[in-house]
Amino acid sequence: MNNKDLAINVALIGYGYVGQYFHGPLLSATEGLRLKTVVSSQVDKVKADFPDVVVVSSAEEAIKDRDIDLVVLATPNETHAPLAELALKAGKNVVVDKPFTLTLDQARHLQQVAEENQVILSVFHNRRWDSDYLGIKAVIESGKLGRIVHFESHIDKFQPRVIDRWRDKNLPGSGLWFDIGPHIADQALQLFGLPESIQANIANLRDNAEIDDWAHVVLNYSKLKVILNCSMLSAGGVSRFTVHGTEGSAVKSEADKQEDQLIAGIKPGTPEWGIDSDDVILFDENLTSSPQATPKGDQLQYYFAIRDTLLGLRQNPVTPLQAIAVMAVIEAAYSSAKSGRVVELTLTSAEKEKWL
Incomplete structure (x- = not known):
């Protein structure tokens, strides 16, 4: 985090159905979280909903932004593991939409990467x-x-x-x-x-x-x-x-x-x-x-808990270990x-x- 007294800057990667109808509205309604950047090729679509956000075309660009504290992945399932790993290694806290990964081994690997980089990793089990x-x-x-x-x-x-x-x-x-x-x-x-x-x-x-x-x-x-x-x-x-x-x-x-x-x-x-x-x-x-x-x-309670987790006020609402168990099922x-x-x-x- 850059400063715990400032809003937590969020990059939302992906603005398809899940990004537009779940993550975007829930993030914007959570006090203390600031949707700063959206990764999408559909600039007009994003700007119609969030006129003030920065729209970029690549996940790498959003992840490299030093002002971003939290990366939210709302991308196709096969991209979850590689994009999450990229963000975690860049020192970003990460929320991954479900399913966590494609395989149990990928899920375990991401847990290890998060621990090594001392950042928060959570999965959007909003239900x-x-x-x-x-x-x-x-x-x-x-x-x-x-x-x-x-x-x-x-x-x-x-x-x-x-x-x-x-x-x-x-x-x-x-x-x-x-x-x-x-x-x-x-x-x-x-x-x-x-x-x-x-x-x-x-x-x-x-x-x-x-x-x-x-x-x-x-x-x-x-x-x-x-x-x-x-x-x-x-x-x-x-x-x-x-x-x-x-x-x-x-x-x-x-x-x-x-x-x-x-x-x-x-x-x-x-x-x-x-x-x-x-x-x-x-x-x-x-x-x-x-x-x-x-x-x-x-479902706002999920992002309330993520905000408070990043501020050190409570525990991660959905831990990697819990998400690993889901992947095992x-x-x-x-x-x-x-x-x-x-x-x-x-x-x-x-x-x-x-x-x-």
């Missing part, structure tokens, strides 16, 4: 601050359901036609499991810790699909099954979360609305931000249902789907002991 997750988490932690035996998490969409974009092409880091898997895997790990093993089925189901567009992944725990599902061919009828315990069940039907709000131009931090009117429905041992209000979501699922076998996470003993 920890979604209303649907916060609501179901509160129910689980309340103990009302007893011991949890079945947890099901769905992020399903209906997009039957393959779009001409890199995520739908057979490229490194593309496919639905790389896109959605990190979100739902991270939430599961935060709730239940590391699984004993993983079983997965990953497939291309749409006409003309080049890469996976459906995944069904089971995390095996002792006396608990966690099901993670994502699909591009689900037009409805599936709840976001379903949880069963020894004393009851809970269902959260609708998903968090923050992404829709960001696309609609609603500013983070405004009164309507993160409101979720869809209650969590609880079912008790008598099969009686009752609603429980869903708390507001607030992603890799294990692909391995299981390919082999047809139940597989274990390839984490070291030290990573298993310290990841939280």
Whole structure:
């Protein structure tokens, strides 16, 4: 940091969907963070949203800027590891959009580079601050359901036609499991810790699909099954979360609305931000249902925590070790789907002991 009394200067590398609709608005709404530079070839697009930022065409130029304190990577997945390493070695603090990297080995390497250069490295697991997750988490932690035996998490969409974009092409880091898997895997790990093993089925189901567009992944725990599902061919009828315990069940039907709000131009931090009117429905041992209000979501909390971490006021909200565990789940699922076998996470003993 140049001066803890001044705003933290941020370079946002990439201004596609994620940069424009997530990182840009969230960064600009975080007091103490100053979006100074955006790397993009679409100058007019960036200037329409942020007239005062400097727009440059190369990541290297932004990273070399001595005034930049924090580099945020919102670039295609295969660029995450090389760009993060470049920024870390330049002494910059770095936030990487999910997925952290393409491989577990790359993730471990970046953790080592960050430690060697004594800078902060974090991964944008923003879905920890979604209303649907916060609501179901509160129910689980309340103990009302007893011991949890079945947890099901769905992020399903209906997009039957393959779009001409890199995520739908057979490229490194593309496919639905790389896109959605990190979100739902991270939430599961935060709730239940590391699984004993993983079983997965990953497939291309749409006409003309080049890469996976459906995944069904089971995390095996002792006396608990966690099901993670994502699909591009689900037009409805599936709840976001379903949880069963020894004393009851809970269902959260609708998903968090923050992404829709960001696309609609609603500013983070405004009164309507993160409101979720869809209650969590609880079912008790008598099969009686009752609603429980869903708390507001607030993905701004991630960047509040990053700001405070850089100022030395609190801990990194998503540590490299936590993100490494997510990458282990992603890799294990692909391995299981390919082999047809139940597989274990390839984490070291030290990573298993310290990841939280």
